[in-house]
Amino acid sequence: MAERTNLLGPVLVAAFCALVLSITHLTTAGQIADNQRAHDQRALRDLLGETLPDTALLAEAWQDDQIVWCAQRIVAARLQADGYAGPIELLLAWRSDQREIIGVSVVRHLETPGIADFLNDHQQGSWLDEFRTSTATGVGHIDAVTGATISSNAVRQAVAQALQLPDPANTRCRS
Amino acid sequence: MSHGTQIFSNAWLHNNPAWIQLLGLCPLLAVSTSVVNALGLSLATALVMVGASSSIAMLRRWIPDFARLPCFVLIIATFTTAAMLLLQAFAFELYLSIALFVQIIVTNCMILSRAESFASRQSLGASVIDALGTALGFAIALLLLGGFRELLGSGTLFAGMSQLFGPSAQAWQLDLLTEDWQIRLLSLPPGAFLAAGLLLAGANALINRISRSSTEQPESAGDDAPQNQGQT
Numbered sequence: 296m297a298e299r300t301n302l303l304g305p306v307l308v309a310a311f312c313a314l315v316l317s318i319t320h321l322t323t324a325g326q327i328a329d330n331q332r333a334h335d336q337r338a339l340r341d342l343l344g345e346t347l348p349d350t351a352l353l354a355e356a357w358q359d360d361q362i363v364w365c366a367q368r369i370v371a372a373r374l375q376a377d378g379y380a381g382p383i384e385l386l387l388a389w390r391s392d393q394r395e396i397i398g399v400s401v402v403r404h405l406e407t408p409g410i411a412d413f414l415n416d417h418q419q420g421s422w423l424d425e426f427r428t429s430t431a432t433g434v435g436h437i438d439a440v441t442g443a444t445i446s447s448n449a450v451r452q453a454v455a456q457a458l459q460l461p462d463p464a465n466t467r468c469r470s
Numbered sequence: 471m472s473h474g475t476q477i478f479s480n481a482w483l484h485n486n487p488a489w490i491q492l493l494g495l496c497p498l499l500a501v502s503t504s505v506v507n508a509l510g511l512s513l514a515t516a517l518v519m520v521g522a523s524s525s526i527a528m529l530r531r532w533i534p535d536f537a538r539l540p541c542f543v544l545i546i547a548t549f550t551t552a553a554m555l556l557l558q559a560f561a562f563e564l565y566l567s568i569a570l571f572v573q574i575i576v577t578n579c580m581i582l583s584r585a586e587s588f589a590s591r592q593s594l595g596a597s598v599i600d601a602l603g604t605a606l607g608f609a610i611a612l613l614l615l616g617g618f619r620e621l622l623g624s625g626t627l628f629a630g631m632s633q634l635f636g637p638s639a640q641a642w643q644l645d646l647l648t649e650d651w652q653i654r655l656l657s658l659p660p661g662a663f664l665a666a667g668l669l670l671a672g673a674n675a676l677i678n679r680i681s682r683s684s685t686e687q688p689e690s691a692g693d694d695a696p697q698n699q700g701q702t
Contacts, residue, residue, distance in 0.1 A: 326559040331562070334566075
């Protein structure tokens, strides 16, 4: 009898926790998915902003697989780099005919704050800015960031690999 | 002073988690780069604090002594996850900048210590008051540091409040210091330690002065010097 009461307590606590979590998850899941999508689209708009006059097209052309956007010989893809503390999610936009990078933007990462702050910095002259207008060989010449070699090499590698992808423009892009 | 207000002032002032008990310093140092970050983490911590303390007080009869800590940690982790989900749903941009520190609320000894030393022994009402007081004390310390570091480190106050209060809050930003007057060091990690040290020194000086002036008046002096409790 004593053992039964002993076990009942933890089971009750676990059930209570499960209940709290399920209720919060159910009430927030839709909103979170919307927020994430809006965030990704904003990142893409920032990335393509200069090259793409009609950004209104963006929301409807958004595709939920690796290639998120392709039109006017511009391809944007969602990439995942294997970072130091977890996956680094990137958006990469490039011109499919010249294989020239338009820009790289980090959407989400779990790297150490402070040390990996350069991943959040998309301003001119930042590390991510060095990818602009470079090609696959150019990416090889970009230096890794001191103190964050794993993170920066992961980004470089993912970008270089994506540029090797077969040109999707022929198969499934709008012109 | 009634029992409730006694608990509350003990929690936020006399046993302040940040400058008396020195608990929860990791998020305190890491997130206090701006007021908006400080406020976001304060709110998340308050939610976890109140949720966990009230649940533990409610369930305390069913929590067996041998499984006490696992149960506390499970409950705290539950509310931390809930806080993260809520933050993602209602302040996504803010979530992106403080996500890591919201996750480690689980390991914040401040919350565990209140669970162990207060919520598991007291009634639901008293525990909620204690949790609110502790959360307030933590928030005050965090906001003081955040404001200090944002003002001197980047010359602004309330920048990026729109992350928490929507686009209308963009106008709240005050640009107070030009670049010549900013101390860049304060927005970097070493600056957090310096600022926290100054805060601790200031708080201790204030407490010493108050307790010295209260010993000069014999009727209020003596046995209830609660500011020493936390140091045990």
